[in-house]
Amino acid sequence: MENKTIKVLDTTLRDGEQTPGVALNPDEKLELAKALDDLGVDIIEAGSAITSKGEREAIRRISREGLNAEICTYARGLKTDVDAALECDVDSVFVVVPTSDIHLKHKLKKSRTQLKEMMTETIQHARDHGLIVELGAEDATRTDLEFLKEVFQVGVEQGAERVCVCDTVGVMMPEQTQELFSDLTQTLEVPVTAHCHDDFGVGTANTIAAVRGGAREVHVTVSGLGERAGNAALEEVALALTKFYEYETNVDLKKVYGVSKLVERITGLPVPPTKAIVGDNAFSHEAGIHTHGVLSRPSTYEPISPEMVGQKRRLVFGKHVGSHAIKSELEKRGLKPNGEQLEEIFAKIKELGDRGKLVTDAEWTAIVDEVMGRTLEKIVELEELTVTSGNKVTPTASVKIKFQDKDFTESGVGVGPVDAVINAIRKVVEEISSIKLQEYHVDAISGGTDAMVSVVVKLTDGKRIITSRGSSGDIIMASVQAVLNGVNRLLWDKKLGGGA
Structure with a gap:
């Protein structure tokens, strides 16, 4: 009987972190890894151990957290990369070697024979030290098919337990992908996995086509993060496989939006409103x-x-x-x-x-x-605001907010004065209610020296998400107004028994 359960390898912490402008510290990586584990992904590619000391610390902490998922690290076809992985106590290594002629000639500068020798040594070294090996062929979809099969066969003979076709620059179309995977899965005796990029907008379609061709594991990222146009999106692939085809994954679909918002907050990359499934406009x-x-x-x-x-x-x-x-x-x-x-x-x-x-x-x-004829009661009011900022001074803000005849005072620091103010107010708001700030942006600025700034924020109390605006000639006051207007609205609606 055909196995209909598809394994999910999430590479948000590796390929997703290669998104320009994204850099995660060890604490952030661990928080995301725990969320991914709770989401139900089978394998977490936690990073590339050879990258840096901080990267190894992050991967090691994830490995020692006792998560259910298999913890994996990326490795080039080099024994030194495997040694770095061994320092991190991971379960497996994703050994990736370039296989296309263009990569062999212009990047690796090695012959096909040299590539196989290098790959063989690396896989043997990893297997000798008890690591699970998934062998990935970089730029596999532009590789001569017979050579690709030869590389995979050699890898399997050396102990690779899975082999991965990497559509590194996203050049395959779905019907080609299905045909390729159908051919490979009939040839190889180990699971074949799919790693698809979205350069031509078909990352998800290619991943599904790969599964229909026989792939039994997919590589994805939350919200489709990744280099250039990104990777196949976890939420799209998992939903499509179970909604339109008779496949199963261990992903808890009810949690994908929450994990997407967590990734958005930690990476600082906003999810486009029109993004399928997890975008704010999706429903x-x-x-x-x-x-x-x-x-x-x-x-x-x-x-x-x-x-x-x-x-x-x-x-x-x-x-x-x-x-x-x-x-x-x-x-x-x-x-x-x-x-x-x-x-x-x-x-x-x-x-x-x-x-x-x-x-x-x-x-x-x-x-x-x-x-x-309703009058909105100001349940929360700003009493005092002090901001300190300047050259060689960490921006710091202190706020006093009145709530139910009591004063709450908090301070915050930030990358700038506005960030410091928002952080200070956030502490007060989260102390007195379950309301959380989800999003902040400057919506519009009028021209001239007396420009009016309009700030828009999104707030949630766990039941509703509302958008609130504040306008002022001072961006700090506009920010304060926006947050407090929204807080008052949510608290007022709750007091009236509405706001479902």
Whole structure:
């Protein structure tokens, strides 16, 4: 009987960290590794041990954490790389050797015979020291097929337990990928694995095609991070295999959105709103006819329920919004507008949208409060703010915030004064509530010396995600306003029993 369970090797901590601008310290790597293990990935490629002392420390800490996943490190076809891996107590090494003529000639500068000799020594060295070996052929999809088979066969004879086809520059198309894997899996007696890049936007499609061709392990990264256009995305591959094909993985799909947000926070790389499955717009609806349909029956415009991947449905209010969405959201918050009020709210939101404005939660609720005669109580208020910054001075901020007749004082440091202020406020907010800051960005800056700065933040209380805005001639005050406006909105809605 064919094995329908596909192993997942996550390389966010190695190939994902090779994304330009991303550098993870040992604490961050360990936090992500624990999250990946909890997610259910089978193998965690924790890094490349030969890279640096700090990298080896991170991999060693992950190896000693007692995780369920197999812990792996990347190694070139060199015994020194295996020695570095042995220092880290890993379970396995992903030994990667270039196999295409272009790589052999211009990068490795070795002949095919020399490559096989080097690879043989490396695999033997790793096996002699008890490591599991997965042999990867770099640029395999531009390698002469007979030579590729020869490399893999030699590797298996030396003890490699898995072999990996690396579509290093993403040049395969899905039908070619399936044909290649079908050929290789009939030839080789060990599992064949797929490592696909997304240079032409088919990383996920190629990975699925590889599985259909016989691959029994896939290499992926959270949110598709990686060099250039990135790697096949873990969440896309895992969902597609189980949704459209009769395969299984050990990935807990309900946790993929949470892990994606963690990776976003730690790497500092925002997930595009339109990113499949984990993007904030993946289950967001604004257009009137779409919103009406999804409220009547979610499957009209949602291929899966957002809860399946740990997401939530969001109704976005802008110039495309319909009255059904507005009425539904108001009722969800425990409000019952009459026909005249509903029409006025609808008209004001349309007007904002026509002016090209982002209708944030704060603006939407301000309209509702005005039309329905509600007064937003300032549950949390800024009492004092002190910021210190300058050359050779670590930016530091101190805030005093009033909440329920009590004063809370906290300080924070940051890479700049705004970061320090946000960190100080974050400490207070998380001390008095379950609200967390998810995202911060400067939305718009007007021209001139008296420029107005508009700051937009996303906050969540675990049940809702809201967007709030603050505007001021001072970016620090705009930031404070944005956060506190959002906090007050969430606390006010909770007090009224709404905000589901």
